[in-house]
Structures are given as structure tokens and as C-alpha cells.
Amino acid sequence: MRVTMTVNGAEVTKEIEGRLxxxxxxxxxxxxxxxxxxxxxxxxxxxVVRMDGEPVKxxxxxxxxADGHEVTTVEGLARPDGxxxxxxxxxxxxxxxxxxxxxxxxxxxxxxxxDRNPDPSEDEVREAISGQICRCTGxxxxxxxxxxxxxxxxxxxxxxxxxxxxxxx
Amino acid sequence: MxxxxxxxxxxxxxxxxxxxxxxxxxRGRYVDDVQLPGxxxxxxxxxxxxxxxxxxxxTSAAQAHPKVVAVVTGADLAEKGLAWMPTLSNDVQAVLxxxxxxxxxxxxxxxxxxDHYAARDALELIDVEYDMxxxxxxxxxxxxxxxxxxxxxxxxxxxNHIFDWETGDADAAExxxxxxxxxxxxxxxxxxxxxxxxxxxxxxxxxxxxxGRLTLWSTTQAPHAHRxxxxxxxxxxxxxxxxxxxxxxxxxxxxxxxxxxxxCSIVASLVVGKPVKWVEDRSExxxxxxFARDYIMRGxxxxxxxxxxxxxRTNVLADHGAFNAQAAPTKYxxxxxxxxxxxxxxxxxxxxxxxxxxxxxxxxxxYACSFRITEAxxxxxxxxxxxxxxxDVDPVQLRLKNLIKPEQFPYTTKTGWVYDxxxxxxxxxxxxxxxxYDELRREQAEKRARGELMGIGLSFFTEAxxxxxxxxxxxxxLGMADGCELRVHPTGKAVVRLSVQTQGQGHETTFAQIVxxxxxxxxxxxxxxxxxxxxxxxxxxxxxxxSTPVSGAAAALVARKVRDKARIIASxxxxxxxxxxxxxxxxxxVKGDPERSVTIQEIALRAHGAGDLPEGIEGGLDAQICYNPxxxxxxxxxxxCVVDIDPGTAQVKVRRFVAVDDCGTRINPMIIExxxxxxxxxxxxxxLMEMISFDEDGNCLGGSxxxxxxxxxxxxxxxxxxxxxxxxxHHPIGAKGVGESATVGSPPAVVNAVVDALKxxxxxxxxxxxxxxxxxxxxxxxxxxxx
Numbered sequence: 001m002r003v004t005m006t007v008n009g010a011e012v013t014k015e016i017e018g019r020l021x022x023x024x025x026x027x028x029x030x031x032x033x034x035x036x037x038x039x040x041x042x043x044x045x046x047x048v049v050r051m052d053g054e055p056v057k058x059x060x061x062x063x064x065x066a067d068g069h070e071v072t073t074v075e076g077l078a079r080p081d082g083x084x085x086x087x088x089x090x091x092x093x094x095x096x097x098x099x100x101x102x103x104x105x106x107x108x109x110x111x112x113x114x115d116r117n118p119d120p121s122e123d124e125v126r127e128a129i130s131g132q133i134c135r136c137t138g139x140x141x142x143x144x145x146x147x148x149x150x151x152x153x154x155x156x157x158x159x160x161x162x163x164x165x166x167x168x169x
Numbered sequence: 170m171x172x173x174x175x176x177x178x179x180x181x182x183x184x185x186x187x188x189x190x191x192x193x194x195x196r197g198r199y200v201d202d203v204q205l206p207g208x209x210x211x212x213x214x215x216x217x218x219x220x221x222x223x224x225x226x227x228t229s230a231a232q233a234h235p236k237v238v239a240v241v242t243g244a245d246l247a248e249k250g251l252a253w254m255p256t257l258s259n260d261v262q263a264v265l266x267x268x269x270x271x272x273x274x275x276x277x278x279x280x281x282x283x284d285h286y287a288a289r290d291a292l293e294l295i296d297v298e299y300d301m302x303x304x305x306x307x308x309x310x311x312x313x314x315x316x317x318x319x320x321x322x323x324x325x326x327x328x329n330h331i332f333d334w335e336t337g338d339a340d341a342a343e344x345x346x347x348x349x350x351x352x353x354x355x356x357x358x359x360x361x362x363x364x365x366x367x368x369x370x371x372x373x374x375x376x377x378x379x380x381g382r383l384t385l386w387s388t389t390q391a392p393h394a395h396r397x398x399x400x401x402x403x404x405x406x407x408x409x410x411x412x413x414x415x416x417x418x419x420x421x422x423x424x425x426x427x428x429x430x431x432x433c434s435i436v437a438s439l440v441v442g443k444p445v446k447w448v449e450d451r452s453e454x455x456x457x458x459x460f461a462r463d464y465i466m467r468g469x470x471x472x473x474x475x476x477x478x479x480x481x482r483t484n485v486l487a488d489h490g491a492f493n494a495q496a497a498p499t500k501y502x503x504x505x506x507x508x509x510x511x512x513x514x515x516x517x518x519x520x521x522x523x524x525x526x527x528x529x530x531x532x533x534x535x536y537a538c539s540f541r542i543t544e545a546x547x548x549x550x551x552x553x554x555x556x557x558x559x560x561d562v563d564p565v566q567l568r569l570k571n572l573i574k575p576e577q578f579p580y581t582t583k584t585g586w587v588y589d590x591x592x593x594x595x596x597x598x599x600x601x602x603x604x605x606y607d608e609l610r611r612e613q614a615e616k617r618a619r620g621e622l623m624g625i626g627l628s629f630f631t632e633a634x635x636x637x638x639x640x641x642x643x644x645x646x647l648g649m650a651d652g653c654e655l656r657v658h659p660t661g662k663a664v665v666r667l668s669v670q671t672q673g674q675g676h677e678t679t680f681a682q683i684v685x686x687x688x689x690x691x692x693x694x695x696x697x698x699x700x701x702x703x704x705x706x707x708x709x710x711x712x713x714x715x716s717t718p719v720s721g722a723a724a725a726l727v728a729r730k731v732r733d734k735a736r737i738i739a740s741x742x743x744x745x746x747x748x749x750x751x752x753x754x755x756x757x758x759v760k761g762d763p764e765r766s767v768t769i770q771e772i773a774l775r776a777h778g779a780g781d782l783p784e785g786i787e788g789g790l791d792a793q794i795c796y797n798p799x800x801x802x803x804x805x806x807x808x809x810c811v812v813d814i815d816p817g818t819a820q821v822k823v824r825r826f827v828a829v830d831d832c833g834t835r836i837n838p839m840i841i842e843x844x845x846x847x848x849x850x851x852x853x854x855x856x857l858m859e860m861i862s863f864d865e866d867g868n869c870l871g872g873s874x875x876x877x878x879x880x881x882x883x884x885x886x887x888x889x890x891x892x893x894x895x896x897x898x899h900h901p902i903g904a905k906g907v908g909e910s911a912t913v914g915s916p917p918a919v920v921n922a923v924v925d926a927l928k929x930x931x932x933x934x935x936x937x938x939x940x941x942x943x944x945x946x947x948x949x950x951x952x953x954x955x956x
Binding site for chain 2: 017019020024027028031032033034035036037038039040041043044046073074075077078084088091092093095097098099100101102103104107122125126127129130131132133134135136137138139140141142143
């Protein structure tokens, strides 16, 4: 069957089997290997991508179900000018990753969390990433990474608002 | 957005990781990311039975599948002499079963197909007829008369016994137990668990029939050792085998052994002449790759009435599964379990251990165990708490009374281990300070009075990491030394090549820091190469927290070797004698005339450039070294865990966890903290949630993440860490290993906390994992052992 979807801003059309999982479509058909596959029971969340803005476990979505939808993967997380998303920056600053295998999924969830809740508490961050497993970090530094991103985005917003005021003046 | 400006240290100190920029962009390169032209996919058919004779295998329907290229059975491999392979313990393991299957999940046949989905389809088309046999599941009855024999493939093997091992002095132990005021005995089980790295195991084998050359991308923690073993198994010469360990998504010991899947992918590529990829799924990983622990221990401790520990002894039954494949140095069949006397100065010790075959997956040494030290530390820290319970004294006071004193180091234990250094009491005091121990005890007393269940658990451990001196330690005859090579390029940039293999521990950053510290070249100007056997010097790989002790020493010494040569070149450039030169980080200058100086970069250019060099000095600025450690390093730590237990549901909540580690010189404190956090999470997982168990038919009951429970962000607290610094006197930079300390040290702290909370119920011991049902049983007076 033929599917068409927007992946990281670009439209792609492919001929696929109906049973193909989205995670394999992204990795094997599009070469977007940042999204990983860590379990077979939908528990680990290393495969999390965003579909129409919502984090989904792409091992539990058929590629055919993404037909007509917009998918963002870790490769599409950086800003259009190529600079890193604050979430990516935060994970580096706060040592929120070690082997890097859970990192893409964790960051996609964190991005979705900050989009709907720009100032989450630590408990809210823990809740948001509770569908995901990390074996290296023990989570504390991941929580710090997400909070770092939230603080820096808030600072960016403040400074952008100040610039706006300056321009208006 | 720009990163927070931070001055990078030229050497040791907190520094962000060089690995991260690729990982946060999804540009890591893990085995399953490897795509080669014409690559085929391999899937393995696994046994549904724990113990059964193979009557027949019909592959005709699978062969007929339009996308299938090959179907291979054990009989096919037997024709080539490849049906069995040596294990890291000098046993043999079936690559594909020939005579019978010996554990559920064992490899029976494999399919090579054009894509992964078709390969899985074809597995369904293979028809195997089995003749069921009684399985050996309970290790306690595995040696009984008439028990089914798991390993009838071994000549004259009529029972399930693998080996006996003992250490210490039985008579001396008997004597102190006879004179002791108090003897406490407890049966303590360390259940079977699994390291479960987020990335499973896999490989891509690419055999080039023209050059007779095999390239293998593989999830291996020990690429050089694997290459040697493949040379033995496949009959290819080592110089025609290139093993590449790319980025690895966590190892935790699970990627040290050689698994049949790797060998199958090699055989498949040899047979079909194309690259073949094998990547297992999670359930295959959990049921068939190396498990950890599974020690059933009877611990005994003898003491005086006033709390002086006299002796410790133990009897252990070790379940090794169907093949003895545990990764341990040849002379140490029970790993380093001999350090079970812990951090205490005692008069006598003795251990006896028997290892046994059962119808379960092979393994044993994995999951940050440092070669069975998890078991040793769990035993001693649990039995010391049992003694504290018996004497009704505070477990902190009991430990303070018995800790080895700083002036006693190097300290030889009653089982012959020579602890290099330690200053234990300040470490324990630091943990008590951070946790505010006295206040916690006051809070607990108040809560107890109200009927609330709060527990405080302590663990004080001594690790033994950095295997090891080659006179004693080898894996399959390969000495446990590690190579390191350093090349300084003409413009003063450098590349350092390691024999060890990071799986997330940050070697690309910290090894650059070690070299930078010694030679003054900025960290960003030093690239670290690892994991490619064609590119790196020989060595034994990363496990047992051995990278810093062995390879880290090699990196420091190779840099010093280059610096020694640079000094001679500098003497020529400065027209001064070598003895008159002074090294300040990054430059040599003439003593008393600091204006006359040359930087390491200037020296590098001269070493490669025009003009004469001092007599006898070759051009270039490179060096190589193979480091043979004189001893292990013995880091230590003090951990305090605080739990609350819901009296209605018996659910344990870890409220706080304080970990103070001492690993000597700290290369990068940020990375150490991350290592500790990860290990503490393992510890909470093992203590409260994780277990691979089996039913009476040998069915694995922990074969997916639905049942094998790993902690999420909701089950663990915000970790609190601290440190003290007691350098290793024999290590070139005073650094000890640390990666596994938290996994080793934390389970007893959690269990001690839970048992402490249950003190009002008279509970002295309960086995991991302390799930709500297990805690409930303990509260109600019938704690059951873990099997």
C-alpha cells in the first residue's frame, strides 16, 4: 500500500506492507535511525516520536496509520536555523544521557511536555517520562535536563518580549 | 541559544561530554543502524521447551518462502564443525541445538531472508518435533540422585555438578565460631536478574569471499577478545577478522559473552556471501542472553556479645544454567566472591561454593557485578545487619566498631585479597551527615510510635575492580592487560586509541581528559578511538569497572612516555640539558629562565618537521604501551537508604537515597555522578522489582518488560551523592574504578531499609525482590525464599 506523510517537515510517499510498524518505516525506509527500538511490549519508549504534536510510541503505530499525518523525529528536533532545541542543549548541560539509546525518545517526550506545560514541576517531568525506561542515568539528571530547558526557554521568552517592547518603543 | 559558558579543564574536572552532540541529534551509530548493500536479515527459531530431545526439524516450508535465502539447523552446523562453541568459562555451548534443547529460548535454527519481517514469517514455517524431558529447575534438587542430567553431551557426565570452589581457612573459621558469644545464620538468596540494556544484542557480519576477510559490527564490550574467539570458532585468521563495536546502547555486562546469534550471523554471511544482520528483540534478550546473580547463600557470622565481629563463613549454591558461560577470569570460577568479608577486620573467614547446571539460560556474571562482588557485598552487608538485629544495636555503630582502619592498608583479608587503600570512617560519617542520620532515627522513632513503617538501611562496601594482574588473571588464556596508543600530529592535535569499549560510560571524554592532564593538549584537540580491532591496540575490553584502573593507567603512562620524548626534543630546541627542564602543563621551560620555553604543540611540529633532533631520537611523537596492573583497585562507599512502607498495601517507597563514594582521584565528577545514579537505580530495581523466575516446567516467567520490571522515573527518588578521596597508591593517577560500585552497594542498603522498617514485626530477613506481596508475607510472619 502507498502512504504519504510529512516527516520532519518534508512530505514522503512510500509503497509499504500494511503491517509495517512506524518505527521500522522511519528507521529502515527513511534512514532516520535516531528513533530506536528497545522492547516488544510498548514499555520502553525508546521509539517515541511526535505525531501531530503528540508523543507516540512508534513501535505501537502502523506506518499506515500515520498516512496523512505529520511526524517529527529527533532528527527534526533542532530549530530551523540548525541550532539545538533547548531540550537537546539541556540534556548535554545536565548530563541527561550516557549511552544515548533512550535519549531521542526522552527528548521527544520532553519537547511535547514543554509545549503544553512550559513550567513543569519535577514531579510533572517524572510523570511525563514514566512511559520510558532509561538504564544509565537513574533519571535525576534527565529531570534536571528538562527543567534546564524549561528555564532557558522562559529566559528566551522574557528576552524576546523585552526585544519586542524595545522595537515598539 | 548558546551553551552555558564553561571553562574546559585541560585535564581532570567536570566537563561536558564529547559524545553528546551526536547522540542528541540522533546521529549515534548503533549496530541496527548499519545498512550495507545487499544486506540480508537473520532471525532465530527458539525452543519453546526447557528440556526436550529434538526428534526432527522440517524446514521445507520455510525454504520455500519466496524471500528466504537460507534456513540452517544444528545438523547443518554440525557438518561444518560449528554446532558448538567454547564459552568464556572453558565449557562449550550449543550454537544451534543438535541433540536436545536445554533451556527455553535456546537457539534451534535460523532463517536468512531479504527483510526482517519475512525472516520472522519463515520461523513460523519451521516444524520441530520435540520429545519432552523432565527439566531441572530447582537448583537445590539438581544434584539429587536421579535428577535429569542436563549435560549428557559431555563425556561421562552423569550429574549436574559443574565445579566446587572454596576460599579462606575452614579450621580457623570453625575455631572462631566455636569461641563466639553470638552466631547468626541466615539463608540469603540473590535472585536471578538480567542486565537488560535498552539496546539488545545484535551484529552485522560481512564476509568478503575475495579477500577472505570478515568484518563484524557487533554489540560487544570486548571486541579484541571476541575476535580471538571467532578466529578459534570459525577457523579464520585474526588478521582477516575485523570486529567493530560501534556506539553501544548500554552493556551492563550483558554484552561480554559471545552469543550464538553473533556466530549465526557470521556463518550466514560465510554461507550466502552477503552481509547478514541479526538483531534480537527484547524477549529474546531476556530469555537467552546472560543473566546475573542466582546465588543461594547460607551466611554465618560470629561475634562477641559487645559486637566485635570474629568471623564470617558461607556456603553457596550457584545456578549457572545449561552451559557454563559466565565471564570470569580462568582461575576465578566464582569471580571475586572471595571479597565477601567486606570492609571489616575479622579473624577468620571461609566460603564453599558449588556450581550446578539447570535447564535455564547461561550467564551469571553480568549487570555490574564486578565478577560476583554484588553477591559478596550483599551477603556481608545483609548478615552484618542480621547480627545488629540479633544484638539489638544500631547497624552504624556495629560497622564503626569493625571497619578496617586506615593505618591497616594495604590490608590482606582472610581470603587473601590485598585492599590497596581506604579511609572508611570519614566516608561513613559523610553519608550520615548528608542524610542527617540521627534526625532520621528520631523521625523513625516517632513514626513507629504512631504505627507508621519507616526504615533506614545502611550499606558499607569495598569493591575490587580493575582485573587484573596477568600472573593471576586471564580470560581464555588472554592476560587481562590493556593497550593504549597515543599519536601526536604535527600541529599538536592528538589521537588516543584504547583497547576498552565504552557503552555509555563517557570514555571518549574522560580518556581525552587523562591524556590532556598529562600532556597539556586541550581535551578538544584529542580524539579517542575505540572499538575497532583494526585500529586499536589489543586489550580485554570494558567490564568489571576495569577501564579506569587498567586502560586509564595505560593512557596516563602512554602520555608520560610521549612527554619524556618531548622533553628530549625540547632540550634540543632550548639548547638546555634535559635535567634543566621544567614541565608546566603544556610546555617545557628552562629552570630559572621561564622565558625560554616551548609548548607541546611546538615540540610536536619539531618532532615531525625539518631540522635535526637530539641524537638517538626518531621523528614523530607517538607511543604505545601495554599496562599490566600490579593489583586491583578497591573503591569503597557508604550508602543510606530511607524507605516508607504503606502498612495497608505493603508497597515500598524509596524516599531518599544518599550515596557517598570514594574512587580515589576523580577524573570527571559529572560522569562519576551519572554512573552512580544509574547504578543506584539498578539497585532499587533489583531490591524491589526485578526477577527472572521459572515455573516447574522451566518456563521463563520474566521474559518481557511486562513481567521483568525495570524502574521508571516514578520508582526512584532524586539521588543524593557525596564523595571522599582516598587515592589508589599503585595507580599512576591514583584513580580507582567506580562504575559498578552503586549497583554493588545499593541493593543491601534498600533491603536493610525494608527489613529495618519491618522490625516491629520481628522480621530479620526477607529475600529480594521486595514486591508488595513479598513484604506483606514478611509482615505476616511467613517470608518465603526467592526461587
